[in-house]
């Protein structure tokens with residue numbers, strides 16, 4: 001009976017769209033064809049091809065850069081600030097000790113942990129697995145901890161990592177090479193992926209999301225020079241540049257903030273897909289929601305408040321930075337408002353056909369996801385493993401178009417009208433109060 | 441009482457004494473034979489041979505001589521640590537009568553001791569320590585001396601060593617406590633150099649990277665508005681604190697900035713760190729070592745135990761526990777506990793009825809005092825009695841000098857009690873008949889108890 005129903009529905013569905021014709025499909029899904037397909041599929045593929053060609057053409061330059069890195073063998077300081085991450089520290093130190101690039105100092109900054117972080121770090125220090133353990137008994141927030149760590153570094157390059165991360169053996173080597181290819185590069189973002197992606201639906205969906213937004217998204221951003229964020233999880237910086245911009249400003253959103261500041265002093269940001277880092281994502285949707293609300297609020301706070309000057313043609317104005325910002329604003333803020341308008345539009349103008357519209361919409365999104373996923377796999381260094389994520393693509397429209405949009409819209413409203421980020425316990429109270437007072 | 445006074449000062453006027461006689465002897469006429477027949481010796485500190493004479497007496501082959509009460513004639517406190525350790529005390533013409541009582545008591549107790557012959561140096565040291573303590577009825581208290589390499593020195597105890605600074609004394613005392621001859625009480629904890637055992641060490645904080653002690657410590661400042669966090673000197677501009685990142689003045693702690701921690705700066709290599717190493721520098725041998733690698737030692741005061749007294753009087757080191765260990769194939773207590781745990785597990789599966797019993801001589805101290813020379817014989821007999829009452833599968837351990845625990849395999853509590861009663865009756869008989877002397881009857885007090893193996897705990901088995 002149910003199977004019969006299903007066939008019946010499918011038949012109706014196909015018949016409906018067949019009689020509707022292409023024009024009507026385009027009229028109803030104009031948004032999908034105009035924005036989604038062009039931006040996330042066609043444009044990405046073009047840029048991606050451009051990246052591959054460029055990389056192939058400049059292969060000798062990259063090989064020369066690798067050689068130069070090995071010859072100069074500069075000291076690289078890895079700083080890992082964190083609070084109550086005791087359970088992750090050992091595996092972080094372990095994966096860093098396995099690196100092909102050996103001239104590193106590892107500095108853990110403990111921002112007032114009250115777990116077993118001190119004991120673990122002292123043990124690692126005795127064993128020589130980390131170079132330095134710094135601790136602030138009073139929590140000062142992530143920026144303060146990172147700046148404190150930066151103060152104590154000796155390396156020519158600084159790599160900021162999150163404590164809950166671990167790294168491919170050649171990750172440090174690969175993230176350093178771009179600096180030797182182009183002296184205008186001030187910072188390099190690593191390729192952040194999700195640890196144990198098929199452990200739960202929540203982590204599988206995040207894994208695909210990271211592949212879309214980090215692996216492809218940032219690669220494209222890097223290629224067209226609009227990359228606007230370097231993951232705190234894995235980002236490399238020239239120390240002289242970090243010192244010029246005064247290190248990190250208070251968060252949240254300090255990862256994006258630091259990029260804006262580097263761009264403002266005219267240095268380029270690059271993304272290296274071969275520098276692979278694995279992060280431990282939030283384990284359930286509740287924790288994920290909390291994390292994403294914070295990320296999204298920071299967008300409003302930093303783009304629209306702190307760095308308003310980017311939108312105005314001042315001395316620091318750069319067109320590509322502006323473009324990157326605009327793209328970010330359009331695709332995040334405006335499109336989120338748009339999908340509400342779109343849903344209302346459908347309900348008003350095509351109320352009886354909604355049951356045909358939404359399934360096709362879902363189908364179209366899934367198809368575009370599949371295409372994008374194929375591009376990702378072609379780039380992947382572990383194709384077989386990542387192909388296992390394919391079944392979860394069926395859930396992606398739900399995750400991206402409904403769950404993520406809802407979370408994001410809610411966060412924007414919170415921040416825009418209620419300045420919630422200043423109350424987020426992620427920053428110590430004293431710091432948030434100061435930031436709000438200064439409107440940053 | 442015959443007292444020998446070694447002095448070169450013939451002008452000394454000895455006040456008349458009631459029943460004691462003091463003979464003056466010039467130092468060049470002293471030989472060890474002359475020490476034999478007196479009850480006590482006084483040595484004038486002004487003679488140059490004071491220390492040599494003292495050592496000669498204390499290290500004499502003869503116990504009678506070595507244990508003699510020896511006093512130093514001096515009007516001042518004795519400053520030489522070695523003399524302090526070897527002599528019984530200080531006296532002068534006015535205080536002469538005060539030492540006579542103790543000299544008398546020491547020499548009386550000394551005469552009851554049986555002469556001993558031993559080739560083994562350690563055994564000799566142990567016996568001499570016990571006899572010193574026994575004859576002087578005193579506790580062995582460490583003296584503090586800044587001139588002594590180990591900081592604390594044990595008077596008398598070190599008398600047998602050629603060099604007063606012989607570290608073996610600490611090890612011997614610890615061993616004696618472990619064997620039940622001495623009862624130790626914590627006095628102080630010291631750290632010795634791990635190369636020369638000297639206690640004179642300089643503890644200082646050093647740089648983990650270049651090991652220099654040239655360090656200074658600074659506050660870390662966190663500027664709230666820009667997140668800049670660095671050592672205080674980076675903010676210092678004259679009297680003011682100015683943020684090097686954002687150039688604003690830090691006016692108010694708590695609202696503008698905070699000091700979340702401190703940081704060390706090494707002035708030899710510019711390294712910064714929060715946890716300096718702590719290093720020990722030995723003033724004696726210039727050894728440098730991390731503080732964790734120094735030798736930590738508990739200095740104790742010691743008093744002689746009943747077993748020690750028995751040993752002092754009879755001249756032979758003996759411990760029932762040690763003796764029975766060789767006779768009965770006892771297991772160590774830790775192993776015993778493990779075997780019991782295994783048996784509890786097995787019992788759950790096989791429904792066996794095993795039990796544990798205890799056997800304790802509550803007045804063992806008295807027993808040790810009276811046991812005398814027949815201890816080996818009695819020990820063998822005790823072992824035989826215990827062996828007879830048990831099966832070969834039973835497991836025995838000794839908890840301390842007086843307490844044995846027995847695991848009776850596949851034996852219910854009633855069976856264990858029967859075996860324990862048999863042991864108790866036979867050992868009581870043995871001890872009453874063999875330890876009692878004509879003038880004193882020894883009545884052993886033996887307590888026994890048995891419980892099911894799963895109820896095993898020391899409180900169950902050994903109620904106070």
Ligand SMILES: [Zn+2]
Pocket residue numbers: 647648649650651652706707708709710711
């Ligand atoms: Zn140093």
Ligand SMILES: [Zn+2]
Pocket residue numbers: 663665666667668683684685686687688
């Ligand atoms: Zn500042």
Ligand SMILES: [Zn+2]
Pocket residue numbers: 633634635636637638722723724725726727
């Ligand atoms: Zn030394």
